[in-house]
Amino acid sequence: MTVLSEAVLADPVGLTRALCDIESVSGDETEICDAVEHALEGRGHLTVRREGNTVVASTDLGLDRRVMLAGHLDTVPVNGNFPTRLDGDVLWGLGTSDMKSGTALALWIAATVTNPRFDLSFAFYDCEEIEATRNGLNKLSISRPEWLEADFAILLEPTYGLVEAGCQGTMRARVTVHGKRAHSARSWKGENAIHRVAPVLERLRDYKARVVDVDACTYREGLNAVGIGGGVAGNVIPDECRVEVNYRFAPDRDEKDAEAHIREVFDGFDVEITDSAPSCRPGLDRPAAAEFVAAAGGEFSAKLGWTDVARFATLGIPAVNYGPGDPNLAHKQDERVEIPRIRACAEALLAYVTEES
Structure with a gap:
């Protein structure tokens, strides 16, 4: 089993590369799911649950609201772009943009933030890149909807560091x-x-x-x-x-x-x-969403594509897309992510979950 060391879990960039170097084409996510579960088990601030190849972790501090951070573990098929390679400030390889750089940020916060300003939940799920019936988040919304309860959700899909609202x-x-x-x-x-x-x-x-x-x-x-x-x-x-x-x-x-x-x-x-x-309306009139947009720099645009924010919307949870990857590079052979973009998104997310506004 792949073991993510504490040093890797403490570094969003190193964690991105480690996750990308675990092959996890849709339907073959057991190894990466095992690594995520092992990384979070035994941490006193988290309750960790698993169903299939989906892991959900949560804090239970009794705070007045809960925010969910979510990311899928799977990628499209390998296309001569696995494993990763680092070239200056650019990490190349399958999943770097869509969406393991974003998923790594959720895992980094889950492993390292023990005193957030609101309760946090984290969902790491399988089979997002294929038919909806196999999507781990979809299956969980049917079998264990209480695991996904939150006041607001951030789906760490690639947006190039810009909040993208709703989805087609x-x-x-x-x-x-x-x-x-x-x-x-x-x-x-x-x-x-x-x-x-x-x-x-x-x-x-x-x-x-x-x-x-x-x-x-x-x-x-x-x-x-x-x-x-x-x-x-x-x-x-x-x-x-x-x-x-x-x-x-x-x-x-x-x-x-x-x-x-x-x-x-x-x-x-x-x-x-x-x-x-289904589609999903932007929902930026919701206070929790507006607060996050402000924390992420105040700019936003429409999400041109479908993402699981629609899944959260059907559960009555306002959600936005936000991640370091470039959506224009998703599924491409030359998929890559810029290291400064990972660090900038990490800083914005950390400030949002820890600093009083």
């Missing part, structure tokens, strides 16, 4: 075009479903995505084909062609509205919703 919802749909099978030597006896898919692609090409302001945050929507498939054999006219579509929707729409919009765009075609996750 995401919905995937399969648009199917039907035809009629025939032998390709007698093609006129069939109806080629692949040939008939052109109107679906034309609707996507001509689609005008909304730009929406929600609570002083600007969200850009998108409706895009992300896959296409059809065909039976080299001598058969296909009777079906499928277009996989992803819709990213602003937080003024819920999942019901998003589904209705997709069905409206593809009216006349067979539409099946295959995956969905």
